Amino acid sequence: MTVGHRRRQPSLAQLRAFAAVAEHLHFRDAAAAIGMSQPALSGAVSALEETLGVTLLERTTRKVLLSPAGEQLAVRAKAVLAEVGALMEEADALRAPFTGALRLGVIPTVAPYLLPTVLRLVHDRYPHLDLQVHEEQTANLLDGLAGGRLDLLLLAVPLAVPGVTELPLFDEDFVLVTPLDHPLGGREGIPREALRELNLLLLDEGHCLRDQALDICREAGRAGVPATTTAAGLSTLVQLVAGGLGVTLLPRTAVDVETTRSSRLLTGVFADPAPTRRIALAMRTGAARASEYGQLAAALREALRDLPVRTVGH
Numbered sequence: 001m002t003v004g005h006r007r008r009q010p011s012l013a014q015l016r017a018f019a020a021v022a023e024h025l026h027f028r029d030a031a032a033a034i035g036m037s038q039p040a041l042s043g044a045v046s047a048l049e050e051t052l053g054v055t056l057l058e059r060t061t062r063k064v065l066l067s068p069a070g071e072q073l074a075v076r077a078k079a080v081l082a083e084v085g086a087l088m089e090e091a092d093a094l095r096a097p098f099t100g101a102l103r104l105g106v107i108p109t110v111a112p113y114l115l116p117t118v119l120r121l122v123h124d125r126y127p128h129l130d131l132q133v134h135e136e137q138t139a140n141l142l143d144g145l146a147g148g149r150l151d152l153l154l155l156a157v158p159l160a161v162p163g164v165t166e167l168p169l170f171d172e173d174f175v176l177v178t179p180l181d182h183p184l185g186g187r188e189g190i191p192r193e194a195l196r197e198l199n200l201l202l203l204d205e206g207h208c209l210r211d212q213a214l215d216i217c218r219e220a221g222r223a224g225v226p227a228t229t230t231a232a233g234l235s236t237l238v239q240l241v242a243g244g245l246g247v248t249l250l251p252r253t254a255v256d257v258e259t260t261r262s263s264r265l266l267t268g269v270f271a272d273p274a275p276t277r278r279i280a281l282a283m284r285t286g287a288a289r290a291s292e293y294g295q296l297a298a299a300l301r302e303a304l305r306d307l308p309v310r311t312v313g314h
Contacts, residue, residue: 008051012084015077017044018056022074025064097292098126105134105141105150109209109234110279113253114154114304121303126296138208145284152293153282156208165290167281167297170309174216174249174275176268177241177259184247185266192220192270199246201237204230209277213249216275234258241265251277252308278312 020030021041031041049056056070066074094100106115115133122131134141134150142161144150157166176194178185184194195217202225203210210230217225229245231237235258237248242262250258250267259265281300283293301311 010048010051011044012081014044014048014051015081017041018048018070019074019077019081021045021057021064022066022070022077025066027064096128097289097295099128101130101132101151103132103134103149103151105136105144105153105155107138107141107155107208108135109203109207109251109254110154110156111135112234113251113257114279114307117303117307118154118300121299125299137206139206145282151283151287151289152296154279155282156212156277157280157282158278159282163285164282165285165287167283167294168313169279169281169297169301170304170307170311171276171278172252172307172309173270174213174251174277175255176247176270177238177250177255178247178266178268179241179244180264180266181244182247182266184268187268189271190268192216192275195220196222200225201240201246201248202230203234203237204232209234209249209251212277216249219275235261238262238265249275255308279309280313 016034017030017036017040020034021027024030024033027038027042031038034041036044045057052073054069054073055067056073058065058067058070104118111133119131122129134144136144138155138159141150141153141155142159142164145153145164157168159166176184176190176198184190184198200213200217202213214225229240231240234250234254238250238258239262240246241248242264255267259267281293281297283290287293297313301313305311
């Protein structure tokens with residue numbers, strides 16, 4: 001089998017030299033414009049003509065003119081150089097931290113309460129970052145992270161998932177939300193053992209907060225929680241409590257948002273050590289933007305200090 005002869009391709013230096021001459025129609029002015037010596041520029045244009053197999057310039061003793069082929073190819077050369085310039089600019093933007101797109105996945109029991117702080121931080125400190133938020137349950141978020149659909153997750157940990165690195169942000173306590181007439185309503189120092197006897201309302205299957213609540217119950221000595229009534233979100237869960245159907249556990253960051261919607265709710269505080277959850281950023285281990293994500297985590301810890309949480313990590 002005969003392999004065809006591969007044509008030489010012009011270099012960017014040759015294209016720049018030709019484009020400069022086409023613009024200035026003067027070798028000295030063109031050379032000065034691109035910082036090249038006049039002999040080098042002339043040699044680059046001659047080399048380009050040899051590579052392309054066409055005459056680009058009509059040289060006379062008084063001036064430089066473009067040949068018909070030169071007129072046509074000058075437009076193409078400028079377009080190629082413009083595209084190369086655009087490629088370099090895009091690469092610079094991607095190389096610069098906190099620019100370009102960042103696809104952030106957030107669990108539903110975090111999104112309404114932390115996103116205002118996250119969005120304000122990004123707007124004020126990282127104005128060139130294109131933050132794209134996706135609210136999904138933990139399993140879908142981890143699938144998105146593994147498949148490259150998402151870059152970074154904001155969720156409850158530990159995950160114990162291979163290939164995922166956690167950047168802890170804070171710990172927060174759970175409180176007990178009750179109807180007005182409940183004997184534990186508004187109390188402090190509630191023992192965890194009280195959870196053994198309560199009619200506890202939970203989120204639907206798939207929410208990590210449901211699993212955390214069940215873990216807390218098991219630690220308190222309760223075998224399980226009958227799923228007679230569940231809710232798809234914390235807002236509905238709290239309204240069920242206000243209606244007298246039971247009590248629920250709420251993370252501290254959600255209390256102000258959710259309990260102020262009804263005057264028929266009270267919150268009780270557990271005795272130390274209170275049941276808690278940890279919130280973190282999660283990224284693919286070895287991610288190209290790992291350093292950037294670490295800086296974002298540090299900035300978030302600082303921004304979240306005004307919330308009722310205990311920041312953790314470095």
